[in-house]
Amino acid sequence: MPSINIGFRIIVAVLFIIPLISVNLVYAKAKQAINIAYLTQEQNAPPPVSNLDVFIKNKGVIGAELGIDDDNTTGEFTGQHFNLKKIIVPLDGNFVDTFNKELAGKFEYVVINLPSEQVNQLADLPAAKQMLLFDVATSDDALRNGQCRSNVLHLLPSRAMRADALAQYMMKKRWDKWFLVVGPNQEDRLFADAIKRAAKRFGMNIVAEKTWEHTYDSRRTAQSDVAVFTQTDDDYDVLVVADEQGQFGEYLDYRTWIPRPVIGTQGLIATAWHRTHEQWGAVQIQNRFKEKAGRWMEEQDYAAYLAVRAIGEAATRTGSNEIKQVKDYILSDAFALQGYKGNPLSFRSWDGQLRQPVLLAAPRSLVAVAPIEGFLHPKTELDTLGYDQPESQCKWDK
């Protein structure tokens, strides 16, 4: 009896397991799956300054979708398939719980579109240690320096990169006397810090600095207030505004005491992406995005697109979906990502920041692309923007 039993078991094993193996083999041959998660949390709409720019709820996610489409077009020819799982945490939801429940152990590549204070809360979770997180929302310099994490890559330019881009252009124009206006929020102060660092780096002179206060005084109007506010003892060339949420910056232009251009977070801005950008094939992706989204591509969309494309590029080049191989390739010298900004994009090995040109844009015209011609660097001129290797305070072992 036992021998029959064993024989029966073997037959069962042969009948059932062999087909399973062969099916698996066929499947593996046909498609290698690369699973990517996109995690974001609903945001409160900020108070609008005007009705011109409607609040966009889905910034980022459509960029990720376009990236998946592009990855899969490549995948059709290489036998890889890219899947995107989108998770949107409700306004009152707990993103850590969602992360642990929905993503832990299931995904290795996670695109995160979250405020800066949430990035390291995720990165430090035990489940995140085996992951590679792609931050597509923050510009925070601390997250790229003392607070950096080895499992996080940053797609958007840091505040330092943006401020350096503006400073390079101002230096070229010889508009070197700056009047800095800082908003009341913490982000505004961080942007102002980056501006001050850039001014020092490029020999600009901040001749005056004032903080803008929000009050409910009915005597205050933009017309009267800005004129008074912008009077200084020293003459200046440009008014540099640090107002990341756009609460007052738009009111400055044409209302200053003396006629001076506005740069910074309003007026001439430093950005990763802008609707006025058309060069280097940018028209194509602007068109493709607009067709898909019915609106212009925003910075977070561009960042999410690049994050998903970076995973795709590394998976295609290595022929692998293993996180170690993909991450090693992304951080290697061989990695070159097409970002529609002329130069190939790559990640800085010392802080995980995406190395990229920064656009200097007015509302309806692309004014310049930094690095500005003439700012030289021994390795790549892109590293004239932001924290270069010797200045970085990022230690990967954290």
Add this chain to the structure above:
Amino acid sequence: MSLKKKGLSLYLLLVAAGAVHAETVFVTLEKDNALAVVDPVEGKLIKTVPVGQRPRGIAISPDNKFLYVAASDDNAIKIIDAGTLKEIGKLPSGEDPETFALNPKGDRLYVSNEDDSMVTVIDVAKKKAIKQIKVGVEPEGITVSPDNHWLVSASETTNMVHWIDTKTNVVVENTLVDPRPRAVSFTADSQQLWVTSEMAGTVMILDAKTKKIIKTIKIEISGVTADKIQPVGVVIDKERNRGYVALGPANRVAVINAKTLEVEKVLLVGQRVWNLAFSPDQKRLYTTNGTSNDISIIDLDSQTVTKSVGVGNYPWGVAVKP
């Protein structure tokens, strides 16, 4: 005296002979909506004629009777009489045509539809699109092998060249290449395909049999940062002695020894050099220089730039009529 006279008449004879053999160079002017007509021997712009909105790609029929011009913002390929320079018809190109390729016989025209990730096959005689072939994201460079076996399309964002059998119009093989491939060009014997990568600053030589990269040439120029070296247009001479590569914002053309596959020298031309074309006798090379609004004429015997001719705003494509 008589000797001098003889010399003069001989000179006149040569000039006259030169005039007979001189070719005409046609240059599309992207921002002038026009076609520039240049006498390259005299080094003169003869005239410019209107040619449709945002003209870019250009080719001449094998019998030299027709010019085909991609008028991107008109969403059509215009057929222009190469003698009268009058528009005599249109081909249905799909949206925003930029680059296209004509087969050696001149009866099929293949258009890259960048926004749709497609290649459209057009029957030239019937003026009809007969097939759309799905390729990678943002197809740009496109060419047909001189033996008419392969149609090759390069997709800029997928970073591949797709090998399409011209008999079946089906993609049969794909080669992964360096980032943002721009131009593709076969050698006259159809044995090699040269592919430029704008992002990596390289030229890759592919074997047409194995579809594999035989050699990747990284172009480096002292005094020019790697970021600026963005290879675009590429042509190889008939004898396969040398290949020439336009380097975009590096403002130079690289001369590559096609036997050793090494860069021999670089020639300084106009700004943002994009496309290249040989004279019919392959003694000269013409380059379109996008932002300096001129073309450069390179003498290939001496390997020197002999002239630049101002042609108009944003010269893009170039075709030569013998």
